[in-house]
Every structure is written in C-alpha cells, then in structure tokens.
Amino acid sequence: MIPVILSGGSGSRLWPLSRKLYPKQFLALTGAQTLFQQTLLRVVGEGMAAPIVVCNEEHRFIVGEQLARIGGTAQAVLLEPFGRNTAPAIAIVALKLLAEGRDELLLVLPADHVLEDQPALQRALELARAAAEQGELVLFGVPASTPETGYGYIKSHPGPGDLPPGVLAVERFVEKPCQAKACEFVASGDYFWNSGMFMFRCSRYLEELKRHEPDIYDTCLLALERSRNDLEFVRIDPATFACCPDNSIDYAVMERTTRACVVPLQAGWSDVGCWSSLWDVQDKDEYGNVLKGDVLLQDCHNCLVHGGDKLVTLIGLDDLVVVETKDALMIVPRARTQEVKQLVNNLTAQERQEAQNHSQVYRPWGAYDSVDIGSRFQVKHLSVKPGAQLSLQMHHHRAEHWIVVSGTAQVTCDDQSFLLTENQSTYIPIASVHRLANPGKIPLEIIEVQSGSYLGEDDIQRLEDVYGRSASQREGEQLLKR
Template structure:
C-alpha cells in the first residue's frame, strides 16, 4: 500500500504579492479554481493509496486542515515541523511516523504540494511503474522528460535501463542547474531528465539509507518523534531536538550516495510553478500570448501575464510583462526578471512590512478576517465565522471593540453574560473585558468589527481558553 507524503511547507516568495509567508503558493488557486495543495491531493484518486500524510509548519496547520475539508479529503495525520529543515529531515519524520509500532512499512510517495501536473493519467502511470522498484528495495526518483533546455532545474543523468520496457533506469548522476549551453547538450543527448524532487521508497529503506549516510539527521529526527505530542489531527515533533537537525535535501543526504537509486521518467506536463513566468507557461493564453485573469483589458500587448484580484487592470503596448494586483500590493515586472522578486520580499522583511507576511484577508481556524480600513487609533475588520466555529475566550489590554452582525447569528460571551446577537444588531466589548464569539448557526456568521484604542496589533490578544490549542 502507498502512503503519500505531501510536503506543504515553503514560502513561495517568487510568487509575491499573492504568495506570502502566512499564505504561500501551495494554498493558492493558481492553475484553476482549486489550490495547489488540493490538486495534489485529488490527483491521487485512482491510485491504491492510503489518505496522505502532510508535513507543514505550525502557522499553516489550520489552512491545510481546512483545505482538505473543503474537497472532502481524509488524511493520515498532519506533521508540524518546528522549523523548516529541508526535505531529508521532513521525510525522515514521516518515515518514522509511518513505521511507528512496527506494524506497517508502507511505500512512501513523496510529493510537493505546489507542483502543477496537467496529465494526471501519465502521472499515475509513472507512479504505478515505480511500485515494483520500490517494493524491491530501490529508492525511486521521478525524472521529468525535458521539453526545453531549462536552466532553472537540476538534472538526473540516466544509466542503463533496469527492465526490458525501459520504464526505469539506474541513476548515473545528479547534476546541478546548468548554464544554457550545457542544458542544450543535456536535451540533445536524451540521457537526462529534469529533477522533479518527487520520490517513492519503502519507509524502512529510507531510514536505513539515512542511517548509513546521514546518521546525525536520523538521530535528531528520532529524538524529535520520541518527544512528539499529539493535538487533535496534528503531530508535533519535539522542537529542541528537531531544531538541532541539519538542513539538507533528500538528494544531498541520500540519493547522491545510495547504490539503489532508480529514476522513472515521467512525461505528465509537470511544472514546479516557481515563478510568474512559469505560471504563464502553464496557463491558457490568447492569440497574442497573453494570460489574463480577473478584470483585465489588454490593448496592443503581447506575451504578458496580468492578474487582477479586485481592480480593473488595463495595459497598453506592453510586451513580456507581469502585472499582478492583490488586495494591498501591485507587482509590475519584466517577465525575464521575475526571479528577482525575492529581492523585493527580502527588502519588505528588512523593513518589517506586513506585506511580506500576510494578506489583508487573514485565515484563522474558525474562518477569516479582512482588514477593511485603519487609522491611528481605529481599525475596521470584516469577520466571517464558519458554522459551529468558535473564537478563543480572550481579552485585550489596549482596545475596545464594537461588533455589528451583518448576517447569521452570533453567540457572545462578555464578562459574566452570554447572549445572542442577530442580523442588524450590535454589541460592545469594553477594554479589558473577557469575551468570546461563536457561531451556533448553520450558515456563516458575518460581522463588522470596529476596534478603537491605543494599540491594535494582533499580539494584544490574551487567550484564556481555545479549542484550537492556541493558548
């Protein structure tokens, strides 16, 4: 039986301003109406596989759980990395979790949550071709059949075929990202595949090879899992042990050293969607090579990617340009310079600007809020609480709040009182008062919150009780 392991970490800085630290690209609907994570899960349907195990950071745990719920996907647990330590430690956590108790030793299908795959049938065929290799103790990596001399990917050099049908090959060499001339040679030789970063191997075999080549990583991960705690659907490895772990990829830690590496070529319309130009490549285009999403008017423009979230964008006479509008930022970039967007994000971080971290709309386990307006001593938020969801019992030292219900019914705790507030009604939460908001109804609760006070930051929340374990 296959146990998919979906790595849902990462910040996706090159897709700013849509991708932000607290809501990165794997949670965005970039190629269709579903998010990248949701597409990764649904393309497993039809494989002989268990529900996937997911790996993400603590900040993203409720987003992962909610996006799975939205598409009706079960899971085999959500592992929360205390910090990003690359793929070798992350998969070690998953492998150790998979064999815990000694009853099972599944084939791990290691996937990234933020890759686009157009041909799901070809993807599943490659996975099925990899199964007998992994069952025989091989460590399989999936190599993408190259379609261009790409300089943004690493490459895998194939050795001899391991079967008569040439569905799998021994690995001759892993190669770093080449320059253009070298990439052209790789393409013409037919001996190379793009390195996808997708794998299949038995959990115990990965642990064995990691023990052989990077025992320090395995030891740190074993200690982290021995001290793990469990919180509803979430598995929390011990932080101190994991933070001592080296930052290393599977390729560097294991695949470049093992004698049992096998590559299965995959021709499935794969793209890692690592930049706006990459997203333009996999998106539908008009007769002038333009991709337009949202309210967009293109006049005498060619080969552009233009996306609007809310405002009308009109372009005139542009060529090879990316324009992306989000709720609080606009990006305009030459399409051949989009790799440098990460420098913009670095500058935002250095200036401690919120645009590097989060959107105007911020998702929470109970729903979301949208910061509509703010000033020196006030802030206005639109809050949506999911049916049956509840905010924490909390208080604020520096602000008071007015709540006006737009639709639905709010159950309000304010001090010693508990009461209902319905549509077109309002209530007031004084500064320092213990309070809570929950939605007892079957439809979303929508309200407008007006905050007033000397300090309005999110860190002025003292949580006393919380069903989501955020106290």
C-alpha cells in the same frame, strides 16, 4: 502505498499572491482546486492509502479546511515547528510508520506542483513501484525539453540489467546549471529535470539516511519520540527539531546512494515555481496573454495579468507580469520573474507585513480583512464560519465595537451572554473577557471597530480556545492570533 504530501514551501517567487502565512500550495492558480487539493486528488485510487501530510504548524488549519472542502482525509498531519528541508520531513514520516510496524512504500510528492496527464502519472507509478519493491530509491525525472536554469538535472544511463524495463540508473546530479550547460543537457537527450517526486520503502530510505546523515536520523528519531498529539495533528518537538541539520533529500541521500534510479515522467509536469512558469501552463488568448480578474488589454502580447479588486488596464505592453492584490501591485518583465524572491527577501528584511500575510487573514474560525487603520483605530471585517467561535480572550490596550452585518452572533462579555442579529451592535470595553461565536447555519459577518493606544494582534490574552491556542493549552504560541 502511502502518499506523503510535503507542504512546507513558502512560494516566495509567486508574491504577491503567495505569502508566508498563505503560500502558493493553498491557492487555486491553475483551476478550481488549489495546488494542494490537486495533489491530494491525483493520489486517490486503488492501491493508495490515505495520505500523510507534513506542513508548517502555521498552516495546520488551512490544511484541515482544504482537506474538508474536497471530502478528503489524511491518516496523519505532522506539524513542523519550522522548516528543516525535505530529508528530515520524510525521515519523521518513515520513522513513525516503522514504529507502528508498517514498512510501507512511500510516494513523496510536493504539494505545489502541476501534473496535467493523470494516466501518464499512473504508468510512471507502476514502473516506480516495481523498482522500489526491489529496494531501489526512485526519482521521477521529467525529460529536459528546454534549457531551464532553475531546475536540478539528473543524467541517466541504462544501468544494470536487474532494473525493471523502462527504469534508468542515475549517473550524476547537476544542480541548476548555467544557460550554456543547460543547452548541452537538452541536446544530449540523457538528462531529466529533477521533479522532486520520489518512491521508496520506509526502511530503505532510513537505511540510506542513517548511513549518510546519521545526525538527521538520530535527531528525527528523538524528535518523533518527544512529539505529541494536538487535536487531529501531531506536533514535532520543537526543541529537539531545532538541532536537526537542514538538508534536502537530494543532497542527504539521493546523490550519495548507489541505489538511485530514474523513472521518466512525461505527464505535463511543472513546479509552478515563478510567474513565468505559471504563464507557461495556463490557457492563453490569441495574443498569448493570460488574464484573470477584471482586466482589459489593448495591443498587448504575451503578458500575464492577475487582477484583484480593481480594474487593471494595459496598453501597448509585451512580456510583462502584472499582479494586483488589495495591498500590493507588482510589475515585472516575464523574463525576470525569478528575481521576485529577492524582492520578498527585501520586504522581509524591512519587516513589511506584505511579505507575511494578505490583508485578508485566515483563522481556524474563519477570516478577517483589514478595511482601514489609523493611529488609534482599526476597522476589520470578520467572517465566522457556522458553528465556529473565537477564543475566550481579553485585550489590555484596546476596546472593540461589533456590528452584525449578517447572520447571528453569540456574544460573551464578562458575566453576560447574549445574541445579536443583523444591524445590531455591542461594545467590548478594554480588559473585558469576551468571546464571539456563530451559532447559526450561515456565515456570521461582523464589522469590528478597534480603538486604543495599541492595536497589534499580539495584544490578545487567550483564556480558553477550542483550537488549542490558549496559553494554558500550548506554551509559546506567537504566530496564530485570536
């Protein structure tokens, strides 16, 4: 069985922690590991092959780094140039495996969900395997215990006798009902929340997709044929993929096939879709508060408070979510956290950087943090991983000063190459061809002071890059800088 980890979501309802370029699946929201890492770890074991990860190309190096941190490996990482929902993502995985002569069982998992009971998950997987081996398309349904209006629902019935014991047939799907309907569904006991987890054989999924959505099937087949390898990644052809219809597996296949079935999943599942659902799954103090960071409360109840760099204090408040980061502060009633998505849409419409990225921006070589910025200057803190290097590059509008805080820097500036150590500095003139590298065994910490008429991240002309981001190595690179 091959786990397929879908890691394309943006997690906008968990802003300001989750941002477009560093979304919730890569955050450690419920433990020491990130949600993506937790998903990978729960599918390690007997009968499980190495996973296949599908992610946005903007997140490729984050995926690689988070895999490495837990000692994990993926048999393939497929890069979507842009999102086209779950039906095409799964189709390309299935087509790739069939092209390799491998008609395997696929276990499809979102990368950003929580499952607290691993033994219960294993029992559900065994039931699902028996059904999938018979050609069924299996959904994992969470028994609807509360009238949630943000989930899709599945109505079940016992079904024909050829289904394995414990597996139910699907009668119908209901997408995000109103409160009154959700109450009826919970009271009936026949409804499940759609967990977004699936199991089926490659050929069966593609057979149903070709029958119900031939345009998706044909476009994905052509996009895969035109894909190419880039380092350890597989790049899906963007020109072809742009023509693919945007559709979920639920609408494209599961709601239209006659072979859908449900395996009940009672494993402490949550999609952690908003701040209120994160509050639900976290440990609370005696007053029902969930606290993280430097937080002090006085006479507060049932709040979620996430502090960043500052002390956060609340007095006499109930049922609030307060999230503080270096560049944003959000306060919202816990009952209205679903509205955060609209707030992010408004920020995006205003082209606010806070919707896209944190002040700390992650790159394949490390990260940089914006410390201060003015009309003709910018100060950044760069952290370069041991053995890593930035691209060989030049700027047309700015000069830079580099000051080494700790570690050793190998500097290339035009025809010179030299080492800098702690408290030493250098100057990079406008239009100089330059590179920064860390030849040491500890992280290299640099303060970079930029000055000039234009300080945007797009004033970078890459001449050479070990991460495949220079113009000569990949045309159209716009989003990942340095």
